[in-house]
Amino acid sequence: MPTDPPLLQVKDLRVTFGMDEGTIRAVDGTSFDVHPGEVVGIVGESGCGKSVTMKAILQLVERPGRLASGEILFRDRQGTQTDLAKLDPRGPQMRALRGAEIALIPQEPMAAFSPVHTVGAQIIEAIQLHATQEGRRVSKAEARETVIGLFRDVGISMPEQRVDAYSWQLSGGLRQRAMIAMALSCKPRLLIADEPTTAIDVTTQAQVLALLRDLRAKYNTAIIFITHDLGVIAQMTSYVVVMYLGRVMEQGPVDQIFHAPAHPYTRALLRSIPTIHGETRTPLPVISGSLPHPFNRPTGCPFHPRCPEAMPGCATATPKLLPVAERQSAACFLHHQEAEP
Numbered sequence: 436m437p438t439d440p441p442l443l444q445v446k447d448l449r450v451t452f453g454m455d456e457g458t459i460r461a462v463d464g465t466s467f468d469v470h471p472g473e474v475v476g477i478v479g480e481s482g483c484g485k486s487v488t489m490k491a492i493l494q495l496v497e498r499p500g501r502l503a504s505g506e507i508l509f510r511d512r513q514g515t516q517t518d519l520a521k522l523d524p525r526g527p528q529m530r531a532l533r534g535a536e537i538a539l540i541p542q543e544p545m546a547a548f549s550p551v552h553t554v555g556a557q558i559i560e561a562i563q564l565h566a567t568q569e570g571r572r573v574s575k576a577e578a579r580e581t582v583i584g585l586f587r588d589v590g591i592s593m594p595e596q597r598v599d600a601y602s603w604q605l606s607g608g609l610r611q612r613a614m615i616a617m618a619l620s621c622k623p624r625l626l627i628a629d630e631p632t633t634a635i636d637v638t639t640q641a642q643v644l645a646l647l648r649d650l651r652a653k654y655n656t657a658i659i660f661i662t663h664d665l666g667v668i669a670q671m672t673s674y675v676v677v678m679y680l681g682r683v684m685e686q687g688p689v690d691q692i693f694h695a696p697a698h699p700y701t702r703a704l705l706r707s708i709p710t711i712h713g714e715t716r717t718p719l720p721v722i723s724g725s726l727p728h729p730f731n732r733p734t735g736c737p738f739h740p741r742c743p744e745a746m747p748g749c750a751t752a753t754p755k756l757l758p759v760a761e762r763q764s765a766a767c768f769l770h771h772q773e774a775e776p
């Protein structure tokens with residue numbers, strides 16, 4: 436149970452995409468907290484708004500996406516809380532936060548590095564830029580040594596040679612490690628890993644997960660870990676946020692989520708997993724009924740068309756996310772009667 440005040444508080448975040456056909460509510464009132472050094476898992480079917488939520492935290496949502504409302508409160512090293520939602524996405528404050536305080540390992544592995552510069556040159560540039568922002572000067576040679584050290588930390592063999600490689604010369608596993616090295620180069624206090632193991636083989640996946648665990652232990656970095664692999668959630672995280680159609684359905688300590696899930700959606704996710712022991716890896720199971728089309732959002736509780744426990748009021752009113760146990764909350768009328776206004 437974390438005692439430090441939250442590092443990040445996302446409150447009622449809404450992100451919309453204005454398309455010719457209509458407006459997509461990709462993130463529709465999401466709220467969750469991340470405490471220092473905590474590993475928070477975010478789970479939910481593809482398209483439920485996980486990546487968009489993370490891009491919104493860093494103000495990297497691409498057009499026609501727009502942060503429609505909500506707060507993103509981040510506590511910096513000095514303890515000052517800033518609402519990132521109010522910052523200019525291209526302004527100096529937001530640029531200084533990206534990488535130095537909050538780093539993202541993006542879902543698209545090719546997106547992280549430019550093909551025209553070596554991987555090392557790009558990380559060296561990031562290190563020097565952040566030093567300058569903090570009023571320090573780091574020489575190219577010093578930054579290069581830092582990169583080689585980071586490569587060693589993330590398990591890249593022959594780091595002195597690899598530092599001069601282009602991203603397209605690296606295998607998927609090495610590129611993933613180089614991306615993690617890039618994300619860690621400025622010692623962020625929050626690392627967002629967006630499905631970091633989907634593009635790599637099982638052995639490398641296990642190594643990357645072990646690496647992230649070590650790094651958390653070494654630097655007390657808080658991690659938001661996005662995956663649709665419930666086995667990974669069980670292994671890696673201490674707190675879990677379950678999302679569906681841009682909303683948080685349930686959140687709670689990992690043991691509670693697996694052993695006392697409060698929400699029918701969470702229960703449906705868990706039902707078809709036979710075992711969740713150490714090495715068992717189970718992808719997100721298929722739940723009966725299909726995910727509604729983005730333009731065709733259900734009214735009321737977003738899960739009601741697929742919910743085995745739906746009641747008459749569920750189609751018209753949207754349940755609030757409210758506490759059901761210690762640090763656990765659920766958005767479901769089985770637990771309370773409070774609807775969104």
Ligand SMILES: Nc1ncnc2c1ncn2[C@@H]1O[C@H](COP(=O)(O)OP(=O)(O)O)[C@@H](O)[C@H]1O
Binds near residue numbers: 482487488
């Ligand atoms: N560039 C975009 N243009 C239009 N809609 C988008 C765009 N990116 C995301 N969306 C919408 O936002 C929803 C959530 O996407 P995303 O956050 O990437 O889901 P996931 O949970 O799989 O990471 C998608 O279903 C899609 O409707």
Ligand code: SF4
Binds near residue numbers: 698
């Ligand atoms: S509010 Fe109703 S439809 Fe939604 S999850 Fe709860 S019981 Fe099911």
Ligand SMILES: [Mg+2]
Binds near residue numbers: 485486487542629
């Ligand atoms: Mg995604």
